[in-house]
Amino acid sequence: MPKRDLRELLRLPAGGSVDLAAHDPAATPGAPGGKTAVLADAERMGGELAGLQERLWAAGTAGDRRRVLLVLQGMDTSGKGGTVKHVIGHLNPSGCRIRAFKAPTAEELRHDFLWRVRRALPEPGEIGIFDRSHYEDVLVARVRQLVPPAAVGGRYGRINDFERALAEDGVTVVKCFLHLSYEEQRRRLLRRLDRPDKRWKFAPSDIDERALWPAYQEAYELALEHCATPPWYVVPADHKWYRNWAVGRLLLEHLRELDPEYPRFPFDLAECRERLLRET
Amino acid sequence: MPKRDLRELLRLPAGGSVDLAAHDPAATPGAPGGKTAVLADAERMGGELAGLQERLWAAGTAGDRRRVLLVLQGMDTSGKGGTVKHVIGHLNPSGCRIRAFKAPTAEELRHDFLWRVRRALPEPGEIGIFDRSHYEDVLVARVRQLVPPAAVGGRYGRINDFERALAEDGVTVVKCFLHLSYEEQRRRLLRRLDRPDKRWKFAPSDIDERALWPAYQEAYELALEHCATPPWYVVPADHKWYRNWAVGRLLLEHLRELDPEYPRFPFDLAECRERLLRET
Numbered sequence: 001m002p003k004r005d006l007r008e009l010l011r012l013p014a015g016g017s018v019d020l021a022a023h024d025p026a027a028t029p030g031a032p033g034g035k036t037a038v039l040a041d042a043e044r045m046g047g048e049l050a051g052l053q054e055r056l057w058a059a060g061t062a063g064d065r066r067r068v069l070l071v072l073q074g075m076d077t078s079g080k081g082g083t084v085k086h087v088i089g090h091l092n093p094s095g096c097r098i099r100a101f102k103a104p105t106a107e108e109l110r111h112d113f114l115w116r117v118r119r120a121l122p123e124p125g126e127i128g129i130f131d132r133s134h135y136e137d138v139l140v141a142r143v144r145q146l147v148p149p150a151a152v153g154g155r156y157g158r159i160n161d162f163e164r165a166l167a168e169d170g171v172t173v174v175k176c177f178l179h180l181s182y183e184e185q186r187r188r189l190l191r192r193l194d195r196p197d198k199r200w201k202f203a204p205s206d207i208d209e210r211a212l213w214p215a216y217q218e219a220y221e222l223a224l225e226h227c228a229t230p231p232w233y234v235v236p237a238d239h240k241w242y243r244n245w246a247v248g249r250l251l252l253e254h255l256r257e258l259d260p261e262y263p264r265f266p267f268d269l270a271e272c273r274e275r276l277l278r279e280t
Numbered sequence: 281m282p283k284r285d286l287r288e289l290l291r292l293p294a295g296g297s298v299d300l301a302a303h304d305p306a307a308t309p310g311a312p313g314g315k316t317a318v319l320a321d322a323e324r325m326g327g328e329l330a331g332l333q334e335r336l337w338a339a340g341t342a343g344d345r346r347r348v349l350l351v352l353q354g355m356d357t358s359g360k361g362g363t364v365k366h367v368i369g370h371l372n373p374s375g376c377r378i379r380a381f382k383a384p385t386a387e388e389l390r391h392d393f394l395w396r397v398r399r400a401l402p403e404p405g406e407i408g409i410f411d412r413s414h415y416e417d418v419l420v421a422r423v424r425q426l427v428p429p430a431a432v433g434g435r436y437g438r439i440n441d442f443e444r445a446l447a448e449d450g451v452t453v454v455k456c457f458l459h460l461s462y463e464e465q466r467r468r469l470l471r472r473l474d475r476p477d478k479r480w481k482f483a484p485s486d487i488d489e490r491a492l493w494p495a496y497q498e499a500y501e502l503a504l505e506h507c508a509t510p511p512w513y514v515v516p517a518d519h520k521w522y523r524n525w526a527v528g529r530l531l532l533e534h535l536r537e538l539d540p541e542y543p544r545f546p547f548d549l550a551e552c553r554e555r556l557l558r559e560t
Contacts, residue, residue, distance in 0.1 A: 051477075058480040081374050093368040094361050094380050094411060131374060186556055193553050197331075199545045200338040207555050265479045273473050275487050276466055 006030045006249045010235060014228035018221040025181040026238040030249075035241050042245040045252055046090040052255040053127060055262055057095045060125015062263030065170040069121065069128040070251060073135050074178030075216060076206055077188040078237045079244075080131045083178065086244040087129065087251060097122045100131040113137040113155065114162055124170065127251075134159055138223045143215045156226035163230060173230050174254055176247055177220065178237035182213055286310045286529045290515060294508035298501040305461040306518040310529075315521050322525040325532055326370040332535035333407060335542055337375045340405015342543030345450040349401065349408040350531060353415050354458030355496060356486055357468040358517045359524075360411045363458065366524040367409065367531060377402045380411040393417040393435065394442055404450065407531075414439055418503045423495045436506035443510060453510050454534055456527055457500065458517040462493055 009029045012018060032041045056066065070087070072080040084098060099120040108116045114134055122128030138159070142152045163173055189206060192198045209216075224232045233250055237243040289309045292298060312321045336346065350367070352360040364378060379400040388396045394414055402408030418439070422432045443453055469486060472478045489496075504512045513530055517523040 054477070061480065081372070084374050085372050088373040089369070092361070092365050093373055093376075093378055094364050096373075096378075098373055098376075100374055189556055190553065193549060193556070197334070197542060199549075200341065200543050202545075202547075202552065204547055204552060204555075207552070207559075211559070262477060263480050265482075267482075267484055269473060269479075272482065272484060272487070273470065275484070276469055276473070279466075279487075279491065 004030060005253055006246060007233065007253055010233040010246065010250070011231045012224055012228065012234060014231060016225075018224045020179065020217050020221055020234070023179055023234050023236065025179045025184065025236050027236045028239060028242045029236070031242055031245065035239070038241050038245045042086075042241075042248055045245075045248050049090040049248065049252055049255065050092065052252070052258075052260065053091050053095055056127070056255065056258065056260040057092075057125040058262050059260040060123070064260060065124040066172070066258055066260065067122040067124055067126050067128065067170060068172045068174060068251070068254060068258070069130065069166070070247070071130045071133045071135070071173060071175045072178060072247070073133060073139070073176070073220075074237060075180050075185060075213075076209060077185050077192075078178035078180040079240055080178060082240060083176075083244060083247050084129055084131055087248055090248060091127060095126055097126050097128045098131070099129070101133060101136060114158065117162075121166075121171070134162070135223055135227075138226075139216065139219045142219045142222075143212050156223070159227050160229065163227070167230065172254055172258065174250055175230060175232045176235050176250065177224065177232055178243060179234050180237045182210075184238045185210065284310060285533055286526060287513065287533050290513040290526065290530070291511045292504055292508065292514060294511060296505075298504045300459065300497050300501055300514070303459055303514050303516065305459045305464065305516050307516045308519060308522045309516070311522055311525065315519070318521050318525045322366075322521075322528055325525075325528050329370040329528065329532055329535070330372065332532070332538075332540065333371050333375055336407070336535065336538065336540040337372075337405040338542050339540040340403070344540060345404040346452070346538055346540065347402040347404055347406050347408065347450060348452045348454060348531070348534060348538070349410065349446070350527070351410045351413045351415070351453060351455045352458060352527070353413060353419070353456070353500075354517060355460050355465060355493075356489060357465050357472075358458035358460040359520055360458060362520060363456075363524060363527050364409055364411055367528055370528060371407060375406055377406050377408045378411070379409070381413060381416060393421075394438065397442075401446075401451070414442070415503055415507075418506075419496065419499045422499045422502075423492050436503070439507050440509065443507070447510065452534055452538065454530055455510060455512045456515050456530065457504065457512055458523060459514050460517045462490075464518045465490065 028038070031038050056068070059066070072083055074080055081100070088096060088098070097120065101116070104116065117134045120128070120130070138152055138155050141147050142149070166173055189202065189210070192202045235243055235246045308318070311318050336348070339346070352363055354360055361380070368376060368378070377400065381396070384396065397414045400408070400410070418432055418435050421427050422429070446453055469482065469490070472482045515523055515526045
């Protein structure tokens with residue numbers, strides 16, 4: 001376990017300008033050692049995460065409206081899906097609400113950009129996980145000019161209002177940017193091509209997107225800068241073992257702080273037990 | 281691995297009357313041995329399940345509309361939630377659509393009983409998991425007389441039409457009744473009371489429901505009888521290790537039969553690789 005809170009190490013300070021180039025995608029801040037130690041620590045975290053999730057859920061059944069929403073953003077192959085799989089591995093999936101956002105459908109496009117996001121929010125007691133999110137509407141929308149620049153500009157404020165309202169409603173939003181290097185993305189795309197069982201994930205359009213790398217990094221910098229409350233965590237993602245551990249750990253620290261409690265048992269325990277034993 | 285298909289062993293034949301008392305909730309049909317052997321076999325299944333799910337998903341991205349819907353029904357404490365957690369443990373949760381149905385909300389009650397179910401269906405390539413389902417509308421609805429008996433009677437046909445339409449649309453529905461004994465339920469409820477971290481799951485109304493055990497068994501028998509296509513599997517559920525293994529195994533056998541295929545790679549592989557390597 002790291003001595004310092006991992007949130008402190010990965011959190012982007014609000015108010016400053018963001019320079020992603022200053023963050024090393026291959027770094028492992030706060031890690032309790034190398035790969036072996038990190039994997040072992042991730043394993044150990046599992047039980048505590050599961051316990052905290054159950055308490056959150058239990059509290060939810062008794063009127064506690066609090067919940068958590070983990071937002072995962074990052075370039076192609078940065079491992080959003082892999083992180084979901086890893087984090088869920090520690091949790092009870094019945095208490096999770098997972099949503100992967102793709103290019104908007106025709107129906108979604110007829111609504112405001114936050115419409116589909118609102119419909120996918122976790123209920124009280126749940127842990128929500130977004131694989132991509134409303135941030136796509138200021139990322140790909142900006143880079144690909146899917147809407148006029150002024151419209152993108154207006155969305156930062158809309159997102160801030162939205163996230164402030166979520167906080168007021170008891171939703172802890174944990175925003176993780178999975179920070180991948182350009183070179184590591186090349187290696188991962190080549191690996192996809194080399195493996196017959198992974199090749200289906202690949203399309204030449206991935207290379208076209210990759211050619212827009214600088215524009216995407218800039219779009220991310222603007223998004224992280226303009227929407228800094230709640231804070232973004234920049235999670236170095238070149239090492240999958242670190243990325244998985246770090247996101248699990250950030251979730252753990254937030255849940256510890258929420259410290260949800262099992263509701264008080266409002267019935268007569270002895271009488272319940274006796275009724276159960278009495279009946280034939 | 282059992283020599284015979286587990287589906288043959290657990291499937292209720294269509295057309296006959298159903299007598300749940302003739303099924304032993306503590307039996308372990310088709311198990312490759314005792315608890316240790318079954319746990320090891322469940323572990324082994326994991327890789328194959330994950331591989332088949334990935335192929336199903338990949339095929340879905342290329343226009344294959346097929347998907348699977350696992351429906352879990354059973355009395356309180358029969359382990360629907362535990363089974364979801366176990367099955368999901370083998371799968372990539374991003375390709376799953378899990379839904380736990382509770383008592384209908386005011387909005388859900390304003391619609392037809394199948395409305396909320398249709399909204400929770402898996403998309404092509406996905407595996408859907410229902411913890412409770414539209415069958416509640418012929419189970420608790422019948423026992424608690426939430427609707428007039430004639431209305432319940434009409435629902436069996438509605439469910440059959442609905443499930444036939446699903447089959448025609450490429451949805452393989454795998455219906456599992458987790459068959460628990462009255463005595464084992466007592467033990468599990470007592471254990472909930474004894475554990476401070478499980479007590480919150482308990483309410484005296486659980487004992488009231490339990491008092492209606494014979495009426496519920498009868499309602500299940502009628503539902504299983506009237507809605508026998510696709511078939512129901514009666515999964516003995518007194519042993520959690522058997523229950524988890526059996527549901528995983530049923531899912532595996534269905535996926536094997538679907539035998540989804542990775543889509544053909546429609547691009548020039550050498551050219552893609554070269555483009556990736558060329559760019560600086």
